[in-house]
Amino acid sequence: MFLGKVVGTVVSTQKDPKLRGGKLLVVQHVTMDLEPARGFAVAMDSVGAGQGELVICASGSSARMTEVTEGLPVDTVILGIVDSLEIEGKIVFRKEEEG
Amino acid sequence: MFLGKVVGTVVSTQKDPKLRGGKLLVVQHVTMDLEPARGFAVAMDSVGAGQGELVICASGSSARMTEVTEGLPVDTVILGIVDSLEIEGKIVFRKEEEG
Amino acid sequence: MFLGKVVGTVVSTQKDPKLRGGKLLVVQHVTMDLEPARGFAVAMDSVGAGQGELVICASGSSARMTEVTEGLPVDTVILGIVDSLEIEGKIVFRKEEEG
Amino acid sequence: MFLGKVVGTVVSTQKDPKLRGGKLLVVQHVTMDLEPARGFAVAMDSVGAGQGELVICASGSSARMTEVTEGLPVDTVILGIVDSLEIEGKIVFRKEEEG
């Protein structure tokens, strides 16, 4: 899986019928230091991810293994919102509390 | 999925029988700023995409999950035409109205 | 799918039994201008492609969706010989007539 | 498969239900000299790998072929901890004995 940041939204009306109702988000790849990395993907959201959030994405056929994406022609899915990321024993990211 | 721009067409008569009738388009990869990126793919069209349009493509086995491509030996499919693309809260692309 | 040029042949006798009888060709990746690009693949031929021809290849599980490659341990197949390629409204390639 | 070093942990509570209970580790790619290489992956652990260990990972649909990951939406799995690595006849890595 790869880590990315949700940076945008794609709207498409003329699309495969199976994609109706699904939300397509633009996910910018990030490095382990959470800097923007080269490349991005359009991913179907399966967890209610929002703009700016750090997310975990799966690619390939595994992207069809969530309840939301089963049987759909999608090759990338957002399957988790990152709460915290620990690298070499240090917390390098912690999601801010809402409320 | 990745975003690309339809830039061309491939014609092939000597091809796998299952591909007969399908339309093979050349899709140039683009960056999030919609500049040409390195690389391109030959994709089967499933939505009636036209020259110059910004499209969403799926790769791998997921490319066979549309009605048009089921069971076909294709690893890339155009499954949506982009109406609009919003990045960091700004509309960076909006499809021009026809007519 | 990707476009490539057939540049060579691989001969192997000590190989998976399922591959017997199949022809393994070396396909050089090309750019949209049909210049050699970085990288190449060994592909199983399913259409009778010849040395120097411009071909369309599928990768991954989709490479096993032709009659020739069904169930075989191959991840790249040549599934079409390009007759012509049109980019931005210009014919950039047309296969020479034989005979 | 690729070789990598376990360098971190991802915590996510808002995630696909199937991922509950699984451990998501950050695996840094390494070169054959075991230097850090570009790129990293978030992988589900199937063998009890620990921080700093050199591991073998599988990607794609093959990542779902372990008992731990069967049917899960994961595209990378840690499926082995490296005891030793021999390159060109030299042992370039040997896991330190514990205890």
Added chain:
Amino acid sequence: MFLGKVVGTVVSTQKDPKLRGGKLLVVQHVTMDLEPARGFAVAMDSVGAGQGELVICASGSSARMTEVTEGLPVDTVILGIVDSLEIEGKIVFRKEEEG
């Protein structure tokens, strides 16, 4: 498929039970001129490849299509030992006779 040279061996005792008995080799990618290319893979051997040999490898789900790898969590398999490689009409590699 890709061409590579067997350069090493990975030993792992703490691994997925399905991998027991299989041999994991390190395969260095090569260019068409058989120079070392960037990157390497850990592949399961299905043909008895030896150190230094030039081999053909399949990746992804196709790597599970040999008798040796069926159902295993492996994404790369060595499925052939190269006898000879012809590029642009020239033999650029021929395996040395043994004995």
